[in-house]
Amino acid sequence: MKALLLSLTLASVSILPAANAADLSSMSWEQVVSQAKSEGKVVWYNWFLQNDFRQQVKSFEDTYGIEVVIPEGSHDANLQKFLANSNRKNGDIDVLSLGGGDITKINAKKTLIGPLSSLLPNANKLKYKIEGADSKGYGVAYWGNQTGIAYNPAFISKEQLPQSIADFDAYLSKNPEMLGFNTINGGSGPALIESITRNIVTDINYQTDKPTKTTMTKLQPAWNWFNNNRGKYIITASNSDSITRLNSGEFAMVATWEDFLAGLQNKGEVSKNIKFYIPKLGMPGGGNIVVIPKNTQHPAASLLFVSWLTSAATQTAFNQRFGSAPQNPDADDSNALISIEERKNSTDWANQALKESITNTFIKEVTLH
DSSP: OHHHHHHHHHHHHHTSOSOOHHHHHTSOHHHHHHHHHHHOEEEEEOOSSHHHHHHHTHHHHHHHOOEEEOOOOOHHHHHHHHHHHTTSSSOSOSEEEEEGGGGGGSOHHHHBOOOGGGTSTTGGGSOOEETTEEOTTSSEEEEEEEEEEEEOTTTSOGGGOOOSHHHHHHHHHHSTTOEEEESSSSSHHHHHHHHHHHHHOOSSOTTTOOOOHHHHHHTHHHHHHHHHTTTSEEEESSHHHHHHHHHTTSOSEEEEEHHHHHHHHHTTSSOTTOEEEOOTTOEEEEEEEEEOBTTOSOHHHHHHHHHHHTSHHHHHHHHHHHOOBOSSTTSOOTTSSSOTTGGGGEEOOOOHHHHHHHHHHHIIIIITO
16 A cells, blocks of 8 residues: 555656746756756747747757647637636646737736746847837747838839838829738738828827827827828738738738748748838837746746747747747848848837727728728
8 A cells, every 4th residue: 555655646746847937046057958858848839830830849859859839829819828827726838929018918927937037048148128018037039020011123123112201102192002001910001000100290109108089189190191192002901911912913012021021932922022121211120929837837848948949049040931030149130131221220119009099090090081
Protein backbone atom coordinates (compact mmCIF):
# COMPACT_ATOMS: atom_id res chain seq x y z
CA MET A 1 0.00 0.00 0.00
CA LYS A 2 2.84 2.40 0.89
CA ALA A 3 4.46 1.66 -2.45
CA LEU A 4 1.20 2.41 -4.23
CA LEU A 5 0.74 5.70 -2.34
CA LEU A 6 4.32 6.71 -3.11
CA SER A 7 3.77 5.88 -6.77
CA LEU A 8 0.60 7.97 -6.92
CA THR A 9 2.30 10.86 -5.14
CA LEU A 10 5.21 10.88 -7.56
CA ALA A 11 2.83 10.67 -10.49
CA SER A 12 0.85 13.65 -9.25
CA VAL A 13 4.01 15.67 -8.78
CA SER A 14 5.20 14.87 -12.28
CA ILE A 15 2.17 16.38 -13.96
CA LEU A 16 2.48 19.72 -12.16
CA PRO A 17 4.50 22.50 -13.73
CA ALA A 18 7.97 22.37 -12.25
CA ALA A 19 8.30 26.16 -12.40
CA ASN A 20 5.91 29.05 -11.91
CA ALA A 21 6.11 32.80 -12.18
CA ALA A 22 7.93 33.17 -8.89
CA ASP A 23 10.40 30.39 -9.72
CA LEU A 24 11.44 31.90 -13.06
CA SER A 25 12.81 35.06 -11.49
CA SER A 26 15.16 33.03 -9.28
CA MET A 27 16.45 30.76 -12.07
CA SER A 28 19.52 31.28 -14.22
CA TRP A 29 18.92 31.26 -17.97
CA GLU A 30 20.60 27.88 -18.21
CA GLN A 31 18.12 26.57 -15.65
CA VAL A 32 15.22 28.08 -17.59
CA VAL A 33 16.36 26.31 -20.76
CA SER A 34 16.81 23.02 -18.94
CA GLN A 35 13.38 23.28 -17.30
CA ALA A 36 11.81 24.28 -20.63
CA LYS A 37 13.11 21.12 -22.26
CA SER A 38 11.62 19.08 -19.41
CA GLU A 39 8.23 20.74 -19.90
CA GLY A 40 8.47 19.88 -23.59
CA LYS A 41 5.55 21.89 -24.97
CA VAL A 42 4.26 25.40 -25.69
CA VAL A 43 0.71 26.29 -26.76
CA TRP A 44 0.84 29.59 -28.65
CA TYR A 45 -2.48 31.30 -29.32
CA ASN A 46 -1.77 33.48 -32.35
CA TRP A 47 -4.64 34.58 -34.56
CA PHE A 48 -2.98 35.22 -37.94
CA LEU A 49 -0.78 33.31 -40.39
CA GLN A 50 -1.23 30.16 -38.33
CA ASN A 51 -0.16 27.75 -41.07
CA ASP A 52 2.89 29.84 -41.90
CA PHE A 53 3.92 30.07 -38.26
CA ARG A 54 3.53 26.32 -37.82
CA GLN A 55 6.30 26.01 -40.38
CA GLN A 56 8.36 28.83 -38.93
CA VAL A 57 8.45 27.41 -35.37
CA LYS A 58 10.06 24.18 -36.58
CA SER A 59 13.39 25.93 -36.04
CA PHE A 60 12.55 26.32 -32.34
CA GLU A 61 11.30 22.73 -32.11
CA ASP A 62 14.44 21.36 -33.75
CA THR A 63 16.75 23.45 -31.57
CA TYR A 64 15.16 22.69 -28.20
CA GLY A 65 13.09 19.56 -28.73
CA ILE A 66 10.00 21.43 -27.51
CA GLU A 67 6.69 21.03 -29.37
CA VAL A 68 4.86 24.22 -30.36
CA VAL A 69 1.09 23.95 -30.81
CA ILE A 70 -0.75 26.78 -32.59
CA PRO A 71 -4.54 26.31 -32.29
CA GLU A 72 -7.03 27.83 -34.69
CA GLY A 73 -8.75 30.92 -33.35
CA SER A 74 -9.51 34.55 -34.12
CA HIS A 75 -8.06 37.52 -32.29
CA ASP A 76 -11.27 38.20 -30.39
CA ALA A 77 -11.91 34.54 -29.57
CA ASN A 78 -8.39 34.09 -28.21
CA LEU A 79 -8.61 37.20 -26.05
CA GLN A 80 -12.00 36.23 -24.68
CA LYS A 81 -10.75 32.73 -23.90
CA PHE A 82 -7.83 34.21 -21.96
CA LEU A 83 -10.07 36.59 -20.01
CA ALA A 84 -12.61 33.86 -19.23
CA ASN A 85 -9.96 31.41 -18.03
CA SER A 86 -7.62 33.81 -16.24
CA ASN A 87 -8.90 32.76 -12.80
CA ARG A 88 -8.39 29.05 -13.43
CA LYS A 89 -5.48 27.37 -11.65
CA ASN A 90 -4.23 25.76 -14.87
CA GLY A 91 -4.91 27.49 -18.18
CA ASP A 92 -4.81 26.23 -21.75
CA ILE A 93 -2.80 29.16 -23.09
CA ASP A 94 0.97 29.32 -22.65
CA VAL A 95 1.77 32.28 -24.91
CA LEU A 96 -0.86 34.72 -26.20
CA SER A 97 -0.50 37.16 -29.08
CA LEU A 98 -2.25 40.51 -28.77
CA GLY A 99 -2.43 43.76 -30.65
CA GLY A 100 -0.30 46.39 -28.96
CA GLY A 101 -3.31 48.28 -27.66
CA ASP A 102 -4.95 45.16 -26.22
CA ILE A 103 -2.76 45.32 -23.12
CA THR A 104 -5.09 48.04 -21.83
CA LYS A 105 -7.90 45.46 -21.66
CA ILE A 106 -5.96 43.22 -19.26
CA ASN A 107 -4.99 43.42 -15.60
CA ALA A 108 -1.41 42.54 -16.45
CA LYS A 109 -0.01 42.40 -12.92
CA LYS A 110 -2.77 40.04 -11.79
CA THR A 111 -2.99 37.72 -14.79
CA LEU A 112 0.43 37.69 -16.52
CA ILE A 113 3.92 36.44 -15.75
CA GLY A 114 6.39 39.24 -15.59
CA PRO A 115 7.52 41.77 -16.09
CA LEU A 116 9.16 39.95 -19.00
CA SER A 117 11.56 42.87 -19.15
CA SER A 118 13.18 41.46 -16.01
CA LEU A 119 13.14 37.82 -17.14
CA LEU A 120 14.32 37.76 -20.76
CA PRO A 121 17.98 37.79 -21.78
CA ASN A 122 18.82 40.93 -23.78
CA ALA A 123 15.59 42.40 -22.43
CA ASN A 124 16.98 45.94 -22.69
CA LYS A 125 16.99 45.64 -26.50
CA LEU A 126 13.31 44.75 -26.78
CA LYS A 127 10.17 46.89 -27.07
CA TYR A 128 7.38 46.95 -24.48
CA LYS A 129 5.52 50.02 -25.74
CA ILE A 130 3.67 49.78 -29.04
CA GLU A 131 0.59 51.38 -30.62
CA GLY A 132 0.58 54.01 -27.90
CA ALA A 133 0.21 51.44 -25.11
CA ASP A 134 2.78 50.69 -22.40
CA SER A 135 2.73 47.08 -21.22
CA LYS A 136 5.00 47.94 -18.26
CA GLY A 137 7.22 45.07 -19.40
CA TYR A 138 4.50 42.40 -19.31
CA GLY A 139 4.07 42.27 -23.09
CA VAL A 140 6.94 42.26 -25.56
CA ALA A 141 6.74 43.24 -29.23
CA TYR A 142 7.44 40.43 -31.70
CA TRP A 143 5.73 41.70 -34.87
CA GLY A 144 5.93 45.13 -36.43
CA ASN A 145 3.46 46.27 -39.03
CA GLN A 146 3.20 49.50 -40.97
CA THR A 147 0.32 51.01 -42.85
CA GLY A 148 0.91 52.85 -46.07
CA ILE A 149 -0.15 52.94 -49.70
CA ALA A 150 0.47 50.23 -52.26
CA TYR A 151 0.68 51.48 -55.83
CA ASN A 152 0.98 50.17 -59.36
CA PRO A 153 3.87 51.88 -61.21
CA ALA A 154 2.08 51.17 -64.48
CA PHE A 155 -0.47 53.85 -63.48
CA ILE A 156 1.51 56.20 -61.26
CA SER A 157 5.23 56.89 -61.05
CA LYS A 158 7.17 57.33 -57.84
CA GLU A 159 7.53 61.05 -58.56
CA GLN A 160 3.75 61.44 -58.87
CA LEU A 161 2.90 59.84 -55.52
CA PRO A 162 0.81 62.16 -53.30
CA GLN A 163 2.69 63.28 -50.19
CA SER A 164 0.44 65.98 -48.72
CA ILE A 165 -3.24 66.88 -48.48
CA ALA A 166 -2.80 69.27 -51.41
CA ASP A 167 -1.19 66.47 -53.41
CA PHE A 168 -4.11 64.13 -52.67
CA ASP A 169 -6.57 66.86 -53.69
CA ALA A 170 -4.80 67.33 -57.01
CA TYR A 171 -4.40 63.61 -57.67
CA LEU A 172 -8.04 62.75 -56.92
CA SER A 173 -9.26 65.56 -59.18
CA LYS A 174 -7.16 64.36 -62.12
CA ASN A 175 -7.54 60.62 -61.45
CA PRO A 176 -10.99 59.91 -60.00
CA GLU A 177 -11.74 56.41 -58.66
CA MET A 178 -8.10 55.31 -58.83
CA LEU A 179 -7.63 55.34 -55.04
CA GLY A 180 -9.29 52.67 -52.91
CA PHE A 181 -9.46 52.05 -49.18
CA ASN A 182 -11.63 50.08 -46.75
CA THR A 183 -13.47 51.20 -43.63
CA ILE A 184 -14.16 47.75 -42.14
CA ASN A 185 -12.52 44.30 -42.24
CA GLY A 186 -9.01 45.55 -41.69
CA GLY A 187 -7.16 48.55 -40.35
CA SER A 188 -5.34 49.93 -43.39
CA GLY A 189 -8.21 52.08 -44.67
CA PRO A 190 -8.95 53.48 -41.20
CA ALA A 191 -5.22 54.32 -40.99
CA LEU A 192 -5.46 56.46 -44.12
CA ILE A 193 -8.64 58.11 -42.82
CA GLU A 194 -6.91 58.87 -39.52
CA SER A 195 -3.81 60.23 -41.24
CA ILE A 196 -5.73 62.61 -43.49
CA THR A 197 -7.85 63.68 -40.51
CA ARG A 198 -4.74 64.44 -38.42
CA ASN A 199 -3.31 66.62 -41.18
CA ILE A 200 -6.52 68.60 -41.60
CA VAL A 201 -7.40 68.92 -37.90
CA THR A 202 -4.20 69.77 -36.07
CA ASP A 203 -5.46 71.18 -32.75
CA ILE A 204 -6.12 67.76 -31.18
CA ASN A 205 -3.69 65.60 -29.22
CA TYR A 206 -4.43 62.29 -30.90
CA GLN A 207 -2.46 60.34 -28.28
CA THR A 208 -4.28 61.65 -25.21
CA ASP A 209 -7.56 63.38 -26.14
CA LYS A 210 -10.70 61.35 -25.57
CA PRO A 211 -13.54 61.20 -28.12
CA THR A 212 -15.73 63.70 -26.30
CA LYS A 213 -18.41 65.70 -28.09
CA THR A 214 -16.05 68.69 -28.20
CA THR A 215 -13.22 66.63 -29.69
CA MET A 216 -15.40 64.96 -32.31
CA THR A 217 -16.97 68.29 -33.34
CA LYS A 218 -13.47 69.59 -34.11
CA LEU A 219 -13.10 66.83 -36.72
CA GLN A 220 -15.85 68.22 -38.97
CA PRO A 221 -13.37 69.81 -41.44
CA ALA A 222 -11.98 66.33 -42.13
CA TRP A 223 -15.43 64.93 -42.92
CA ASN A 224 -16.01 67.94 -45.18
CA TRP A 225 -12.80 67.11 -47.07
CA PHE A 226 -13.84 63.50 -47.60
CA ASN A 227 -17.37 64.50 -48.64
CA ASN A 228 -16.06 67.11 -51.06
CA ASN A 229 -13.98 64.40 -52.71
CA ARG A 230 -16.72 61.75 -52.59
CA GLY A 231 -16.91 59.99 -55.94
CA LYS A 232 -13.20 60.50 -56.52
CA TYR A 233 -12.16 57.56 -54.31
CA ILE A 234 -13.67 54.09 -53.82
CA ILE A 235 -14.49 52.46 -50.49
CA THR A 236 -13.60 48.78 -50.69
CA ALA A 237 -14.88 45.80 -48.72
CA SER A 238 -11.67 44.89 -46.88
CA ASN A 239 -7.87 44.95 -46.86
CA SER A 240 -7.91 41.89 -49.11
CA ASP A 241 -10.42 43.40 -51.51
CA SER A 242 -8.27 46.51 -51.91
CA ILE A 243 -5.12 44.56 -52.80
CA THR A 244 -6.96 42.18 -55.11
CA ARG A 245 -8.42 45.06 -57.09
CA LEU A 246 -5.08 46.90 -57.20
CA ASN A 247 -3.38 43.77 -58.49
CA SER A 248 -6.03 43.36 -61.19
CA GLY A 249 -5.45 46.90 -62.48
CA GLU A 250 -8.66 48.50 -61.22
CA PHE A 251 -6.83 50.94 -58.92
CA ALA A 252 -3.56 52.85 -59.06
CA MET A 253 -3.28 53.08 -55.26
CA VAL A 254 -4.83 51.46 -52.19
CA ALA A 255 -4.27 51.68 -48.46
CA THR A 256 -2.65 48.52 -47.12
CA TRP A 257 -0.27 46.94 -44.60
CA GLU A 258 3.38 46.46 -45.47
CA ASP A 259 3.55 42.93 -44.04
CA PHE A 260 0.26 41.93 -45.68
CA LEU A 261 1.47 43.02 -49.12
CA ALA A 262 4.92 41.47 -48.68
CA GLY A 263 3.43 38.17 -47.57
CA LEU A 264 1.16 37.99 -50.62
CA GLN A 265 4.03 38.86 -52.92
CA ASN A 266 6.26 36.20 -51.36
CA LYS A 267 3.51 33.64 -52.00
CA GLY A 268 3.18 34.75 -55.62
CA GLU A 269 -0.40 35.93 -55.09
CA VAL A 270 0.35 39.58 -55.85
CA SER A 271 2.71 40.90 -58.52
CA LYS A 272 6.17 41.96 -57.38
CA ASN A 273 5.65 45.04 -59.55
CA ILE A 274 3.32 46.46 -56.90
CA LYS A 275 5.22 48.93 -54.69
CA PHE A 276 4.62 50.44 -51.25
CA TYR A 277 5.27 53.83 -49.69
CA ILE A 278 4.49 55.93 -46.62
CA PRO A 279 3.43 59.44 -47.65
CA LYS A 280 5.17 62.36 -45.95
CA LEU A 281 1.91 63.31 -44.25
CA GLY A 282 2.53 60.16 -42.20
CA MET A 283 0.68 56.92 -41.62
CA PRO A 284 0.53 54.88 -38.42
CA GLY A 285 2.66 51.89 -37.65
CA GLY A 286 2.26 49.47 -34.80
CA GLY A 287 2.51 45.82 -34.13
CA ASN A 288 1.71 42.91 -31.90
CA ILE A 289 2.95 41.69 -28.55
CA VAL A 290 3.11 38.37 -26.76
CA VAL A 291 2.30 37.76 -23.11
CA ILE A 292 2.54 34.73 -20.82
CA PRO A 293 -0.51 33.99 -18.62
CA LYS A 294 0.23 33.31 -14.96
CA ASN A 295 -1.67 30.04 -15.17
CA THR A 296 0.45 28.66 -18.00
CA GLN A 297 1.25 24.99 -17.58
CA HIS A 298 4.65 25.41 -19.26
CA PRO A 299 6.18 28.62 -17.82
CA ALA A 300 9.84 27.97 -18.60
CA ALA A 301 9.12 26.71 -22.12
CA SER A 302 6.90 29.75 -22.68
CA LEU A 303 9.65 32.15 -21.58
CA LEU A 304 12.20 30.38 -23.77
CA PHE A 305 9.79 30.54 -26.73
CA VAL A 306 9.23 34.29 -26.23
CA SER A 307 13.01 34.76 -26.11
CA TRP A 308 13.34 32.87 -29.40
CA LEU A 309 10.42 34.76 -30.95
CA THR A 310 11.99 38.15 -30.20
CA SER A 311 15.58 37.17 -31.04
CA ALA A 312 17.46 38.93 -33.84
CA ALA A 313 17.61 35.72 -35.88
CA THR A 314 13.86 35.08 -35.70
CA GLN A 315 13.00 38.72 -36.35
CA THR A 316 15.27 38.65 -39.41
CA ALA A 317 13.55 35.49 -40.63
CA PHE A 318 10.12 37.10 -40.18
CA ASN A 319 11.23 40.11 -42.19
CA GLN A 320 12.52 37.88 -44.98
CA ARG A 321 9.42 35.70 -45.17
CA PHE A 322 6.58 38.01 -44.13
CA GLY A 323 7.86 41.55 -44.56
CA SER A 324 7.19 42.43 -40.92
CA ALA A 325 9.22 45.22 -39.34
CA PRO A 326 11.82 43.68 -36.97
CA GLN A 327 11.33 44.42 -33.27
CA ASN A 328 14.92 43.63 -32.32
CA PRO A 329 17.51 46.29 -33.22
CA ASP A 330 20.10 43.63 -34.12
CA ALA A 331 17.86 42.09 -36.80
CA ASP A 332 18.37 42.60 -40.54
CA ASP A 333 15.48 44.48 -42.16
CA SER A 334 16.99 44.65 -45.67
CA ASN A 335 14.00 42.76 -47.10
CA ALA A 336 11.56 45.46 -46.05
CA LEU A 337 9.45 47.13 -48.75
CA ILE A 338 10.60 50.62 -47.73
CA SER A 339 13.87 52.22 -46.74
CA ILE A 340 14.88 53.20 -43.22
CA GLU A 341 14.70 56.82 -44.36
CA GLU A 342 11.09 56.49 -45.53
CA ARG A 343 10.14 54.66 -42.32
CA LYS A 344 10.65 58.00 -40.55
CA ASN A 345 7.23 58.94 -41.96
CA SER A 346 5.66 56.36 -39.63
CA THR A 347 3.48 57.80 -36.86
CA ASP A 348 1.83 56.43 -33.74
CA TRP A 349 -1.81 55.47 -33.86
CA ALA A 350 -4.33 57.66 -32.09
CA ASN A 351 -5.30 56.32 -28.69
CA GLN A 352 -7.64 53.34 -28.95
CA ALA A 353 -10.86 55.13 -28.02
CA LEU A 354 -10.26 58.05 -30.38
CA LYS A 355 -9.02 55.74 -33.13
CA GLU A 356 -12.25 53.73 -33.06
CA SER A 357 -14.39 56.86 -32.90
CA ILE A 358 -12.69 58.38 -35.95
CA THR A 359 -13.49 55.31 -38.04
CA ASN A 360 -17.05 55.03 -36.76
CA THR A 361 -17.73 58.72 -37.30
CA PHE A 362 -16.29 58.55 -40.83
CA ILE A 363 -18.77 55.76 -41.63
CA LYS A 364 -21.63 57.85 -40.23
CA GLU A 365 -20.63 61.24 -41.65
CA VAL A 366 -19.16 60.15 -44.99
CA THR A 367 -20.01 56.58 -46.01
CA LEU A 368 -23.67 56.83 -44.95
CA HIS A 369 -23.99 60.58 -45.51
